[in-house]
Amino acid sequence: MERNILSSSPRLVIMELANMISVPMSLNAVVRLKVADAIWQGGSNTPLSAAEILSTCGGGGSDPENLQRILRMLTSYGVFNEHLSKDDSQRRYSLTEVGKTLTTDETGLSYAAYVLQHHQDELMRAWPLVHEAVLDPSSEPFIKANGESAYSYYGKKPMMNDLMQRAMSGVSVPFMKAFLNGYDGFQGVETLVDVGGSAGDCLREIMNKNHNIKTGVNFDLPEVVEKAPNIPGVTHVGGDMFKFIPSGDAIFMKWVLTTWTDNECKEIFKNCYNALPLGGRLIACEPVLPQATDNSHRTRALLEGDIFVMTIYRAKGKHRTNMEYRDLGISAGFTNCKSFYLDDDFFTILEFHK
Numbered sequence: 001m002e003r004n005i006l007s008s009s010p011r012l013v014i015m016e017l018a019n020m021i022s023v024p025m026s027l028n029a030v031v032r033l034k035v036a037d038a039i040w041q042g043g044s045n046t047p048l049s050a051a052e053i054l055s056t057c058g059g060g061g062s063d064p065e066n067l068q069r070i071l072r073m074l075t076s077y078g079v080f081n082e083h084l085s086k087d088d089s090q091r092r093y094s095l096t097e098v099g100k101t102l103t104t105d106e107t108g109l110s111y112a113a114y115v116l117q118h119h120q121d122e123l124m125r126a127w128p129l130v131h132e133a134v135l136d137p138s139s140e141p142f143i144k145a146n147g148e149s150a151y152s153y154y155g156k157k158p159m160m161n162d163l164m165q166r167a168m169s170g171v172s173v174p175f176m177k178a179f180l181n182g183y184d185g186f187q188g189v190e191t192l193v194d195v196g197g198s199a200g201d202c203l204r205e206i207m208n209k210n211h212n213i214k215t216g217v218n219f220d221l222p223e224v225v226e227k228a229p230n231i232p233g234v235t236h237v238g239g240d241m242f243k244f245i246p247s248g249d250a251i252f253m254k255w256v257l258t259t260w261t262d263n264e265c266k267e268i269f270k271n272c273y274n275a276l277p278l279g280g281r282l283i284a285c286e287p288v289l290p291q292a293t294d295n296s297h298r299t300r301a302l303l304e305g306d307i308f309v310m311t312i313y314r315a316k317g318k319h320r321t322n323m324e325y326r327d328l329g330i331s332a333g334f335t336n337c338k339s340f341y342l343d344d345d346f347f348t349i350l351e352f353h354k
Helices: 010-018 022-032 035-043 050-056 064-075 112-118 127-135 141-146 150-156 158-182 201-209 262-275 297-313 322-331
Strands: 080-084 091-095 191-195 215-220 234-238 250-254 281-286 336-341 348-353
Touching: 022 035, 022 064, 022 112, 035 050, 035 091, 050 064, 050 091, 064 080, 064 091, 112 158, 127 141, 127 297, 141 150, 141 297, 150 158, 150 297, 158 201, 191 201, 191 262, 201 215, 201 234, 201 250, 262 281, 262 322, 281 322, 322 336, 322 348
Parallel strands: 191 215, 191 250, 215 234, 250 281
Antiparallel strands: 080 091, 281 348, 336 348
């Protein structure tokens, strides 16, 4: 059930908001302690006490009372279910559907890496400087805190870069499964270009589902594609999307536009337009903001993600509304923009037609 915090006492609301750092930091703690996997145990999801959880995940000598305090707080946010004994003397915890997203699947992925990636020391140093993005948008708070851009920083820190890649995979894999089951816009496409395709995983999945696609072009920076594996039917092409994009019947991109400014997005759209034949289309999967603001989980996740982009990646990079994306596409020459929503997902499918 959606909570409406505005129905509460204003003093309680501001107290909750002021202390809300407890939520992500506690979430970070249970990920580090591997609490979700300890409870899940391959699907049993048997309610466990804090002491039993610590015993399962090898926390000998640890403090079960402090873990229980964390579990109680996260229960109030729907991450865990709390099970009280008949005499109320003992609490046990199982995973809700939200909590299950932190369990490791058969491929080793989960949303746990996404939680950890957001709360690394270097990123945390930027958050007290969010106001600087208002006072001076020429550089993002991450640069002010760490001396260089996040992407440059990641490039020098293999462990940070690996965590970011695992975080992106943990979010992208379930989305791609839903995307391929719910979207049928690849009919008639024989050559598909994936812009920012990294190792080519998304392209391979799309081609496996859509056998009419004979040729895939995985387009990314040269230093990225040189590490990409051989994939049947896929050619890896290195380059700069601000200079050119390889030609194809359709272009696909996922989570590419949000960290660029409006003018930079116009350049990307224009290069996509030039790479497509008449009747070709650009299929972009991006976080898209609702036009009106409400207190739903989806709206909050999108708006919070927007502030994350502003703080960490680009002060003027941003999540956009459908109307803003449509205007950017039209400015590049595209005739219209169609939107497709997958139920309860962070991403929207945007289809631009030439």
